Amino acid sequence: MRRVFFSLSAVLILLSPLAIAGHNPADYPLRVHIFSHNAHSHYTGPGRVLEFADGEGTANLYENGEPRGFEYSYRCDNRLANSPGFETFPARWKKKDQSLELLLPVMGKPGEGWTCVLKVGMKDDMAFYRHNGGLDIEPSSVFKQWMEKHEYDPEHGKSQPVFNNPQEAAAPKPTATAGTSDSK
Numbered sequence: 001m002r003r004v005f006f007s008l009s010a011v012l013i014l015l016s017p018l019a020i021a022g023h024n025p026a027d028y029p030l031r032v033h034i035f036s037h038n039a040h041s042h043y044t045g046p047g048r049v050l051e052f053a054d055g056e057g058t059a060n061l062y063e064n065g066e067p068r069g070f071e072y073s074y075r076c077d078n079r080l081a082n083s084p085g086f087e088t089f090p091a092r093w094k095k096k097d098q099s100l101e102l103l104l105p106v107m108g109k110p111g112e113g114w115t116c117v118l119k120v121g122m123k124d125d126m127a128f129y130r131h132n133g134g135l136d137i138e139p140s141s142v143f144k145q146w147m148e149k150h151e152y153d154p155e156h157g158k159s160q161p162v163f164n165n166p167q168e169a170a171a172p173k174p175t176a177t178a179g180t181s182d183s184k
Contacts, residue, residue, distance in 0.1 A: 023113050028090030028103045031062040031154040032118075033083045035128050035135055041079065053079045058135060059118075060127050060143075061100070062088065062154050067143045069123040072100075076116035080104070086161060088154040097122050129173040146173055 037057030044051040054075040061068045074080060081104070083089065090103040099119050106112040127143035128135055147153065150161035161173075 023103055023115065025090055025103060025113075028092045028101075029155070030091040030093070030100070031088035032091045032100065032102055033060045033062070033086070033088045033154070034080065035059055035130070036082060037074075037080050039079055050078070052077055055080070058128055059083075061091070061120075061122075065144075065153065065155065067127040067140050067147065069126045069128040069137055069140075070120045071123075072118040072120045074116055074118050078104075078114055078116070080116060081107075086152065086154075087159055131173075143173070 035058045037055055039053045039055040041053045042051045043049060052075055054073070056071065056073040057080070058069070058071050061070055091100045093099070094101045094117055097120070099117050102116050102118065103113045104116060106114060123137070125140045126137050127140045128137050129143060129146075130136070147161075150163060151158055152161040
């Protein structure tokens with residue numbers, strides 16, 4: 001009976017969409033919040049099929065409870081998207097402080113994902129945040145205090161900050177921009 005249970009468990013694990021695609025979310029312990037990006041889409045063939053997208057942007061990395069801002073460039077098979085609200089994407093280092101691999105969802109297909117490698121330029125002791133409709137930067141220690149005050153810890157599933165008064169909720173820190181520039 002035990003052998004049947006283990007065999008059935010192994011089959012179910014192999015049939016999960018991310019395992020089939022070769023991506024185990026547990027292998028991506030870091031979290032990345034994309035604030036902004038631009039993109040240039042490259043098409044090929046008579047059907048004008050997307051070949052790849054490239055561009056650059058700004059984001060925060062959450063690693064070992066610490067926020068760190070970075071600027072990045074990328075070239076990926078699909079288009080990137082900004083992080084909605086306070087959400088973050090799973091990530092892992094490909095090369096420490098040089099390139100990060102993100103695990104991104106396939107829109108409209110829950111449980112499926114694709115990866116994109118970002119070439120990063122890490123900010124020393126700085127983190128990005130939204131302020132008066134623009135992007136600003138502050139010391140990581142100040143941003144960390146905000147995270148602690150609002151119980152925001154995306155590495156541990158706390159992806160929505162807790163606001164104790166309506167004024168804080170009306171002007172939260174790390175929100176994403178609504179759009180991107182995408183040349184076709």
